[in-house]
Amino acid sequence: MAHISREVARNLIVELGLPQVILDIFEGNPPEDCSYRYGRPDEYYRMTEEHQAHYGADAVVPFMDNSNFDVLFAYDRQRHAFLRFYVEAPAEGLARPLCSWQQLMAQEFIRHYENEMDNALLRDFAKRFDFHFVEELIELGERDCREDDERWLPECEKFVAWVGERGDKALL
Numbered sequence: 001m002a003h004i005s006r007e008v009a010r011n012l013i014v015e016l017g018l019p020q021v022i023l024d025i026f027e028g029n030p031p032e033d034c035s036y037r038y039g040r041p042d043e044y045y046r047m048t049e050e051h052q053a054h055y056g057a058d059a060v061v062p063f064m065d066n067s068n069f070d071v072l073f074a075y076d077r078q079r080h081a082f083l084r085f086y087v088e089a090p091a092e093g094l095a096r097p098l099c100s101w102q103q104l105m106a107q108e109f110i111r112h113y114e115n116e117m118d119n120a121l122l123r124d125f126a127k128r129f130d131f132h133f134v135e136e137l138i139e140l141g142e143r144d145c146r147e148d149d150e151r152w153l154p155e156c157e158k159f160v161a162w163v164g165e166r167g168d169k170a171l172l
Contacts, residue, residue, distance in 0.1 A: 002058040003049045006040070011064045012065050012075055018063070018101065019130040025064055031128070033121070041072055043064040055090055073104065084108070105131040106163040113141050126129050133163050 002008075013023055024030055025038045041062045044052070055062075059078040065071060065087075072090075074083045076097060082104040085093020098104045109131055112122055119138055126134035140159055 004045065004058060004061055006042070006045045006051055009041075009045070009061050009092070012061050012077075013063050016075065016101075019128065021128040022064060034128075036067055039065050039067040040071075041069060042071065043069045047094055055085075056094055073108075098160075101130065102132060102166070103160055103164040106133060106137070106160045109134060109137055110159070113137055131164075133159075136162075 010023075010026060013026055021031065021034065025034060026040050028040060030038060040062065044055075044062045044065075050058075052058075055072075055074075056076060060074050060076050060083065062072040062074040064073040069087055072083075072085055072087060074085070075081070077084055079097050081097030081099060082095055082101060083093055084104060084107055098107070105126075108129075109122065109126065112125065117125070122138065123134055125131070137159065140155060
């Protein structure tokens with residue numbers, strides 16, 4: 001087992017060809033409107049190998065967090081899959097790999113939509129994060145299917161699956 005370091009994570013970001021904004025966030029130069037949403041998971045890189053093993057040992061490489069180390073965004077090099085999981089309760093997220101960058105971003109953009117990010121900013125973020133399905137997400141939300149509606153969660157799950165079927169940047 002090898003310790004996952006910042007260098008390993010940075011090399012992975014480049015190898016996967018993730019959007020420039022991810023590298024900017026990782027290098028500590030996020031756009032101002034991203035700085036309170038995303039950050040580099042330095043706490044993870046400071047963990048011992050034994051502690052990192054709880055999150056998938058050297059296969060799982062976190063490259064971004066939600067700016068307060070509650071949620072990690074990672075890539076699983078063994079399963080060739082993206083992951084989003086809670087630091088305090090990683091089991092569910094580690095067990096649900098996502099097949100593409102687009103699918104990972106679909107989950108994240110649903111959260112932005114639920115947090116009432118305005119559509120213009122949502123579209124701007126979509127360009128920077130290379131998310132191709134923002135218009136379909138906005139349409140989903142405008143179909144009177146909001147988060148307080150019992151249909152919202154099932155529709156969001158269908159949307160993420162639909163994006164997974166169509167998403168480019170499929171894994172290597």
